[in-house]
Amino acid sequence: MDVQLIGNSTPMRNIRELIKTVADTALTxxxxxxxxxxxEVIARELHRLSNRRKKRFVKVNCAALPSELLESELFGYERGAFTGATRFKPGKFEIASGGVIFLxxxxxxxxxxxxxxxxxxxxGEFSRLGGKDVKVNTWVISATNxxxxxxxxxxxxxxxxYYRLNIIKIDVPPLRERREDIPPLVGYxxxxxxxxxxISEDFTIGPEMMDLFLQYDWPGNVRELANTIHRLMVMGDWEELRRRISSEPDTTSSKPSTLNPRPLSGI
Structure with missing residues (x-):
């Protein structure tokens, strides 16, 4: 999701300050x-503010590939390393050397x-599949839910x-814990x-709908908010959205049982 780091809540201001502090350190x-x-927005902001900004930012989704493919994707392989390896292929760590790899x-x-x-x-060293040792200078930024x-x-x-990855830890609160960021995000x-x-004509979220936005828990967080605005601007299905948001149970007083609550379906 190509968005800027938007929000003036205390947690977001603290995150911005931390980004500025560590951007040029290459600490994990x-x-x-x-x-x-x-x-990912925060990872890209770290890259943008660092002295590696002119080098590559390489993203790898570690959950998207099976183990064998993930290994070759990260570390590369030599020709003949396995059946079908007809040519040398550098891994993402090698491609990102001098820049950032986002895991x-x-x-x-x-x-x-x-x-x-x-x-x-x-x-800063590893072996490609097939045996050759490689040394890289890659800043590792990772993320997890x-x-x-x-x-x-x-x-x-x-x-x-675990301890090697947690040198610098950034905790991003869910949108329901920083509701004051919703209006500027909507505007953005x-x-x-x-x-x-x-779209040339004006498009606004009126006070009544904004009140519903502020009351809703946004279990899909900023991504769900972005998709909701996008759909409204294309489809204009205000009443359907109002019914769905209004019918969602209020969970503000209860602690979520998982890091990934159910998003609003159909938006």
């Missing part, structure tokens, strides 16, 4: 938060690969890798989609 950063809170959903990396990731973090401390205690995540997305959709 991990970003925690529910799905849709904007973890999204790092908590989903299989244990077998966690040792190899640890080696890169410690020494897991509670890695729980994963570590339950032996799903290596303890040494309206301007964004007006430009993208080439």
């Amino acid at each position: 950063v991990i970003i925690y938060g529910e799905i849709g809170v904007g973890k 999204d959903e790092v908590g989903d990396i299989p244990l077998r690969l966690q040792a190899k990731l640890l080696q890169v973090l410690q020494n 897991h509670d890695l401390a729980d994963d570590m205690r339950e032996t799903r995540f290596r303890e040494d890798l 997305f309206i301007n964004k989609y007006r430009s993208e959709l080439d």
